[in-house]
Amino acid sequence: MPQPRQAIRRLDYTAPAYLIDCVDLTFELDDTATRVASRLVIQRNAETKADTPLVLHGESLSLASIKLDGVPLAADAFTHADDTLTIPAMPDTAILEIVTLINPQANTELSGLYQSSGNFITQCEAEGFRRISFYLDRPDVMAKFTTTIIADKAKYPVLLSNGNRVGEGTLDKNRHWVKWVDPFKKPAYLFALVAGRFVSLAGNHTTRSGRQVAIEIYVEPGNVDRCHHALAAVQKAMAWDEQRFGLEYDLDTYMIVATSDFNMGAMENKGLNVFNSKYVLAKPETATDADFDGIDSVVAHEYFHNWTGNRVTCRDWFQLSLKEGLTVYRDQEFSSDLGSRAVQRIQNVRGLREYQFAEDAGPQAHPVRPDEYQEINNFYTWTVYEKGSEVVRMYATLLGIDGFRRGMDLYFKRHDGQAVTCDDFRTAMVDANNADLAQFARWYSQAGTPVLDVEGVYDDAAQTYTLTVTQSCPATPGQDVKLPFHIPLALGLLDRRGQELPLQLADEAEAIGNSRVFELRQPVETFRFVNVPCHPVPSLLRDFSAPVKLVYPYSDDDLIFLMAHDNDAFARWEAANQYATQLLLARYRAGETDTPAPEKFVAAMAAVLANPQLDPALAALMLTLPSEAALFEALSDVDPQKLCAVRQGLKEALARSLRAQLLATYQKLNDGAPYRYDGAAVAARALKNVCLDYLGELDEPLTAELLASQYRHADNMTDRLAALKVLAQRDDGEPFVDDFGKVWQDDALVMDKWFALQASCSRPGALSTVQALMNHHAFSLKNPNKVRALIGAFCQQNLAHFHALDGYGYAFAADRIIELDKLNPQIAARLASCFNRWTRLEPQRRALMRAELERISREPGLSGDTFEIASKALSAGT
Structure with missing residues (x-):
């Protein structure tokens, strides 16, 4: 059985024994034998004893040569073993020169330097740089990097690295070189190198201080027309960070490179961000509104790291x-x-x-x-x-x-x-x-999610309202006892007309606002409000002011009242979500899968549809039932298939009861206007497609016509995919699914949507479909996006079929995790998290899932990444 790696503990931290002032790197790129020459200016940390050896990290490296202060080191002057290079006798300051050879083409882990579609890419966070060169690969060792890249000019015309381009030229054998200097100190995890056949989209930004910044987005040929949204996102993020936090970009050029083979969403390497192509490439025909929003968010996130992650x-x-x-x-x-x-x-x-x-x-x-x-x-x-x-x-x-x-x-x-x-x-x-x-x-x-139990008491004679809040936090692995948290609790009080009441505590001379943040520090806190003219309805945890679970005995009428009247948009949605959650959990416990929806709930949802003042995007969220995953977390001894049937039953009941309103809203919003990506249009599409999703539950000719029409005539992927998702769940939808796959078979990102749609489908035979799709020409187990889209979607989003009572879903997942672990342990470990909640299942499924976890854990040669996840999951059952 694999053995866990020895735990690294935070309290054992010690400062690095040596520091690196500057690094000169020279890469001679080759598919299978890239030569990396590093020149490190090293100094002993002032607190380090003179006889302390220098220990450098290095994985999967072939050591070609090593020199200390220009003199080759004898074989007995260093030790290369156990992923380290140790030099026992180091002077206070020295220049260390190391040459290593690496094989990027064989690097399926996508960590360090690897190849993607014939291009060279790096990913060094968290510990990938040690797969490129021997180094003090830890974030508190910060150095200035100079990088020279040498490569075949025809095969790799674009050569990129961190910082500013300071020189370039040609060499023999049709080679060329480019030199980059990063003037800012950084840890090795922020190093980046990209080389290949790319095309670029260029833009610029003028900072508030008047500096000109060039923006360059590099993509594979044929994709430039899908980069304009990402370019605009960079420009918006730069302007926003200056306005909100006074932070300007600090290099001459900001570069993004999109690659289809990437373990993460994106990486904030200083000046040269490497992105999963999913978060760069978009146009209305191929990307949904959610994709455009995701690009805005991820582009901004990586850019903002320039200060919160790179500079500090x-x-x-x-x-x-x-x-x-x-x-x-x-x-x-x-x-x-x-x-x-x-x-x-x-x-x-x-x-x-x-x-x-x-x-x-x-x-x-x-x-x-x-x-x-x-x-x-x-x-x-x-x-x-x-x-x-x-x-x-x-x-x-x-x-x-x-x-x-x-x-x-x-x-x-x-x-x-x-x-x-x-x-x-x-x-x-x-x-x-x-x-x-x-x-x-x-x-x-402290780990765990705090729980706030709230009790409210109204004194009609004294016109006071007292809220008592008790906080607690469940035990978590290694932490049985939790001390009280410091929690901000935002709240308001509403009268029965929906008006907010002034908030005045008993020890205050006058009311202070209608919505306030109160600070909880003790296990039990009491807030006594005075001059409260009627029994109020409390609006609690407004804007979700803290990551806690809040328990308050709201009645159904209270929740429907808050849905209609609360001025806090989050609390308004929360009321709808809580009502639906309580209803679904009650139906699950009673085994009700085909009971009509309660009249008061139908009326409340109809009011959401009919409210012209309500943001359509907020209405769409209020109409959407809690997910199966969210409901799963509220139960124990869960039968996932029963849970899915209960949710599906309520959805169908609402569709029948609200048919007229849903249809009217859909037809009003389905106005045939050309696609626009702006707030109003996105919100309208969101509500329209929620209505279509409900209508899709009705087995009638009109629904089939609406779905087919939207699929065929949509001028954008948002509407086409929304229709296809509903069609995929229906008996008459298979021709549309097949058509989509044929039309988009050569577009990798769109095919990911197709894979995910079928993997998460609730129709019978989902696992067989997933297994067949693994043989599709557009699928590759070596590509993380494909794995997430097909296997990940099945294991993490298809609750009913993954948890099938025969256990085949679990066995399939375990087989894929073991197979992936040999290619890419990071992706295998993340997929293994689908087994984390096995102890919440009913006994038969629990035993089946445990058996697969044990099989994974016993696999010879299992990586430390996957073993840690599997062994921790198993420990939950002891």
Whole structure:
């Protein structure tokens, strides 16, 4: 059986024994034998003892030569073993020259230097640079990089790296060279090199200080017409960061390269961002509104990393959320300013609840700042990113936007050019605002999702309303006892006409606003409001002011009232979501799959459809039932197929009851206007397609006509795919699915949508379809996008078929994880997370899933990445 890697612990951190001032790299590119020459100017850390050896990291490298201060090292002067290169006798300062050989073509892990479609690409976060050259591959070793790339001019006409281009020329044998200098110190994980046959789309940006920045987006030939949205996103992000945070770009050129083979969404390498093509390439015929929105968000995220991640980086990988949580918050704020703030907030919270809350409640639970890890690649999680962003958002909620900006300004003033910690960020917020955030630090150290139990009591005679809030947090692996968190709770009180009441506490001389943020620090807190003229309906956790679960005994009438009247858009959606959740869970427990929808719920949903003042995008979200994944997390001993049937039953019942309103809304919005990508048009399409999705549940000729017409006549992928998703679930939809596959068979990104659509389909035979599609010419197990689209969609989005009672879904997933682990352990480990919630299943499925987990864990040669996920999942059952 594989053995776990020895855990690395945060409290064991020690400063690097040696520092690297500058790095000169020369690459002579070759498909199977790339030569990398590095020249490192090294100095002993002042705190390091003189007899301390220099230990460099290196994986899958062939050592060709090594010199110290110009003299070749004898064989007994260094040791090359166990992925390290050790030099026992090092002077205080030295120049170390190392030549290594690597095989990019054989690198299926897509970490380090590899080939994609015949082009050279790098991915060095978290520990990929050690697969390129021997180095102190840790984020707190920051150096200035100079990179020279030599390659065949015909095969690789474009040669890119970090920083500014300072020289280029030609050599013998039809080779050419380009030299790049990055003037800013950076850790090796931010190094990048790209070489290949690319074409580019160019643009520019003038900073507020008047500097001209060239923007260049590099893509494979034939894709330039799909880069314009990404270029505009860069320009918008640059302007926004200057206006919101006073941060300007600092190099002459900002470059993006799109590649189809990439483990992540994108990577923020200094000045040269490498992107998964999914987040660059888009035009209305091939990309949906969600794709365009995703490009805006991811382009902004990687650009914002220039300051929150590059100029100020993390001291060690335990501090990963220092850059990722902060930058997710920044890209969410950018997207909110770009479109509907309310809709953006709701979408972010939905993702957090479905995935991060599940992570917090499962075997992989860990704090935002983990205390230990075996494989750092497994900590690129929803907790580090999305919960980390919520922690940053709470700073802004507690300190206010101006206070948060003061803290950010002080953070950059103190730490520009440094590798720092989450505590350094919190200290900047404290010092800039003279705030008490000592207890707030527990958000970094304690795992789990806090629960707020709220009780409200109205005293009619005294006209007071008392809210009592009790906080708790469930045990998580390694943390049985949790101390109270510092939690901002935003709330308001509504009278029965829907008007907000002034909020005045008993010890206050006058009311202070109608919506306020109260700070919870104790296990139990009580807030007594005075001059409350009637029994109010509380609007709690407005704008989702903290990443917690809130429990309050709302009646159905209370929730319907809040759906109609709450001024806080998030709380309004939350009321609809909570009502539907409670209804579905009650039906699940009662085994009801074909009961009519309650009249009051139908009336409330009809009111949403009929409200002309409501943002159509918000209406679409309010009409959408809670996902199967979200419902799964609210239950134990789950029968997933029964759960899916219950949700499907309510959806069909609503469609029957709301048929007239749904049809009228659809026909009104389906006006035949040409495609536009702007807030109003996106919102209208969202509501139109939610209505079509409901109508698709009705087995009648008119529905079939609407679906066929929208599929055939749509001038954009949003509408065509919306129709196809509904058609794929119907008996009459197969010809349309086949047609889509034939039309788009040569477009890799569109085919990913086709794969995912069929993999997540609830119709019988889904697993057989997925197995057959693995032989499709457009599918490759070596391509992470294809794996996510087909196998990942089946395992993570097709609840009914993945959890089929015969266990074939589990066996299929285990087979693919074992197979993938030999090619790309990162992707295999992420897919293995589909087994995390096995203990929540009913006993028969639980036993089947456990058996597959055990089979994965026993696989000879299993990578540390996958073994860590599987073994932790198994530990949840002990």
